[in-house]
Amino acid sequence: MVSEESPLLASAVHELIYDRFAPDQKRWIVFLVSIAGLLPMFVSSTFVPSIPQIAKDLNSTHAIVSLTVSLSILASAIGALVWAAYSSFYGRRLIYLWGMPFLCAGSCGVAMATSLQGLLFWRFMQTFGCAGGMSVGAGVIGDIYKLEERGTAIGVFFGATLFGLAVAPFLGGAAAQYWSWRNLHYCLGAWGLLQMLLIYLSFPETSHPGTLGIDKLTRRRWIHITWVNPLNSLWLLRSPNLSAVMLAWTLVLISDFVLLVPLAYTIGARYEITNEAIIGACFLPNGLGNFIHQRDIIFISRSTGCWPPIGHCSQEMAGEARRKCGVPEDRLRATWIGGLFMVPLSIGASGLITTYVGGPVGLWLNLLCLFTNGMGVDFVVNPIGSYNVDVVRSRSAEVTAASAAVRLLILSFATALVIPSIERIGVAWTDIIAAVLALIGQGQMPTDPWFINNQNKKPLKRKEDSDAPFRPREAGGSPKPKL
Numbered sequence: 001m002v003s004e005e006s007p008l009l010a011s012a013v014h015e016l017i018y019d020r021f022a023p024d025q026k027r028w029i030v031f032l033v034s035i036a037g038l039l040p041m042f043v044s045s046t047f048v049p050s051i052p053q054i055a056k057d058l059n060s061t062h063a064i065v066s067l068t069v070s071l072s073i074l075a076s077a078i079g080a081l082v083w084a085a086y087s088s089f090y091g092r093r094l095i096y097l098w099g100m101p102f103l104c105a106g107s108c109g110v111a112m113a114t115s116l117q118g119l120l121f122w123r124f125m126q127t128f129g130c131a132g133g134m135s136v137g138a139g140v141i142g143d144i145y146k147l148e149e150r151g152t153a154i155g156v157f158f159g160a161t162l163f164g165l166a167v168a169p170f171l172g173g174a175a176a177q178y179w180s181w182r183n184l185h186y187c188l189g190a191w192g193l194l195q196m197l198l199i200y201l202s203f204p205e206t207s208h209p210g211t212l213g214i215d216k217l218t219r220r221r222w223i224h225i226t227w228v229n230p231l232n233s234l235w236l237l238r239s240p241n242l243s244a245v246m247l248a249w250t251l252v253l254i255s256d257f258v259l260l261v262p263l264a265y266t267i268g269a270r271y272e273i274t275n276e277a278i279i280g281a282c283f284l285p286n287g288l289g290n291f292i293h294q295r296d297i298i299f300i301s302r303s304t305g306c307w308p309p310i311g312h313c314s315q316e317m318a319g320e321a322r323r324k325c326g327v328p329e330d331r332l333r334a335t336w337i338g339g340l341f342m343v344p345l346s347i348g349a350s351g352l353i354t355t356y357v358g359g360p361v362g363l364w365l366n367l368l369c370l371f372t373n374g375m376g377v378d379f380v381v382n383p384i385g386s387y388n389v390d391v392v393r394s395r396s397a398e399v400t401a402a403s404a405a406v407r408l409l410i411l412s413f414a415t416a417l418v419i420p421s422i423e424r425i426g427v428a429w430t431d432i433i434a435a436v437l438a439l440i441g442q443g444q445m446p447t448d449p450w451f452i453n454n455q456n457k458k459p460l461k462r463k464e465d466s467d468a469p470f471r472p473r474e475a476g477g478s479p480k481p482k483l
Helices: 012-019 023-045 048-057 067-090 092-112 116-130 132-144 147-178 181-202 230-238 240-260 276-281 284-304 315-324 328-356 359-391 393-425 427-443 449-455
Strands: none
Touching (some): 023 067, 023 116, 023 147, 023 181, 048 147, 048 276, 067 092, 067 116, 092 181, 116 181, 132 393, 147 240, 147 276, 147 359, 230 240, 230 393, 240 284, 240 393, 284 359, 359 393
């Protein structure tokens, strides 16, 4: 029986639960959840370049049609909380199958919309249906991978989703320019239908046996519907460490939005790019950076000697990491290079280049900044995602959803201020403010090396899979859960 005095990394007996699936089956599961996490990014990001064409078709204005963007962010926040809460009760597989019909119906409704009211309704349903892709996907990865193996899968998962954030605007712009925004949403509905079929045929239930809420019921009906409060997961953020990493993720991700959301008004206007497809192509370096970073971050995990946040590691390296590291916060040291250097410098440089450097040279330097920013953001996002799963594994989907919900609400307000800020104080100062916010986010993360090294003199012990977040033990004291 696993007790309060169990080692931080689960005992050999407990780790057998992660061997239920063969390595090839695990890779297939990661592929499926990555596709499921990629879909929400396409649903949200392909819509923005289509706004002018939608406004024209519905005889409306750009500003009014843009209300659907704010509504989508609200639907994403609500959906992430709802699907994550119910996935802890009914299981991951069933929640994926429940969400896809909402997406398919919403996509077809958006494609057939003839009024703004209809567009808003179906857009909300469409976004709500796929909102669980990120939170439930993180929970699935926590279900099937041991602690020292989890970072690789998390890296692939978040890398795929962030790549979608960069590629989707290009495809949305190309569809608006050369095809039809309505056909694009029919394609998203078909994607959801295919994904539902793949999950139904080849995706097993990954939750650990006996941990689901429905498994604990003594009596249940054939069709058992239970009310699960989706707001309960927000209570997990009462942990100072989880709140700190959530804020750091948010402030770093703001830099992405400051660069990408007004790109047509900044880089497009400065370098006289008017074609929507070409403007969309300018998003690609950012997405490419999301993938290229994964090779480099392996070096960071080796040089810091902490749990490898990204990359495939041998058993010998995992054993060495276990001996050197005793707290989950060790993983967060891999965020330094991204949060302290790559993100602030890339967005600050982009603002200055856009303001003072014209011609092809300025455009290419801006694309380099977008590439660097994509790498930097992933350096921060991937270790934080793994950290959240490490400290609250049994409720990993819920803590991911709670973090995403609060993050989306903050981002909805922040992105609404980007274009007015550019119009009032200019591109350079707006980007510099975003760089300072990224530094603030990194500075308040629990990654103090002196503190961590002093806590690592003895192996940290904790109750495995507790519902409460844990913090490093006090010097000379016993390990305690941080409520």
